[in-house]
Amino acid sequence: xxxxxxxxxxxxxxxxxxxxxxxxxxxxxxxxxxxxxxxxxxxxxxxxxxxxxxxxxxxxxxxxxxxxxxxxxxxxxxxxxxxxxxxxxxxxxxxxxxxxxxxxxxxxxxxxxxxxxxxxxxxxxxxxxxxxxxxxxxxxxxxxxxxxxxxxxxxxxxxxxxxxxxxxxxxxxxxxxxxxxxxxxxxxxxxxxxxxxxxxxxxxxxxxxxxxxxxxxxxxxxxxxxxxxxxxxxxxxxxxxxxxxxxxxxxxxxxxxx
Ligand SMILES: [Zn+2]
Numbered sequence: 001x002x003x004x005x006x007x008x009x010x011x012x013x014x015x016x017x018x019x020x021x022x023x024x025x026x027x028x029x030x031x032x033x034x035x036x037x038x039x040x041x042x043x044x045x046x047x048x049x050x051x052x053x054x055x056x057x058x059x060x061x062x063x064x065x066x067x068x069x070x071x072x073x074x075x076x077x078x079x080x081x082x083x084x085x086x087x088x089x090x091x092x093x094x095x096x097x098x099x100x101x102x103x104x105x106x107x108x109x110x111x112x113x114x115x116x117x118x119x120x121x122x123x124x125x126x127x128x129x130x131x132x133x134x135x136x137x138x139x140x141x142x143x144x145x146x147x148x149x150x151x152x153x154x155x156x157x158x159x160x161x162x163x164x165x166x167x168x169x170x171x172x173x174x175x176x177x178x179x180x181x182x183x184x185x186x187x188x189x190x191x192x193x194x195x196x197x198x199x200x201x202x203x204x205x206x207x208x209x210x211x212x213x214x215x216x217x218x219x220x221x222x223x224x225x226x227x228x229x230x231x232x233x234x235x236x237x238x239x240x241x242x243x244x245x246x247x248x249x250x251x252x253x254x255x256x257x258x
Contacts, residue, residue: 026115027125029061039069051079073205087133089191115154131168
């Protein structure tokens, strides 16, 4: 994987890319990827993963890990505090953390590190992201860098979950609508708390997050403090190869399985 990242980086920089965004939705924190690009302002690394205070493998990826050596803020970790995290929390984090930061960064190439072990039915990840959720996240990222999007399938532990999730992503790459625009996504209480934690840390580096945090605090204040009643998440109901490299470039309309 290390060689792959270096190869991709060299290729993209050679092609003129100056800012590369990596979004990692594998259920495990990408500690290797984070370490490789630590200290670089060329690469913005955003990871959403189970963390549980460091108890979930590999234990890294806390929200306060933000990058170093002058590149603070170029590492963004969204560390879920529990298993079972589903579409709503992922899409909520996308809307309030991933997309605002990514838009300010303005990448000219985006890479999705697409492990599907956060998918519904995965016995190891034990999360609940549906094919529709993956499709919506892919769709949201497609527009960021003019459609210059590379999706790398890292794997997963349930072949059915992998195939249905990867199919949903590929359909979006081929131009299909993700089917549902979750504009009013309601997070779980733990998901909300994670997003608020990340916003408070990352707003020091990304000013665009200040109004986002203020809005969420006024909107969800009662849910963000202990000993108050639980948020009442609205559940969105959607219809429900280990190593494949999928390359998508909108300008050439090409999908290449390797
Ligand atoms: Zn994983």
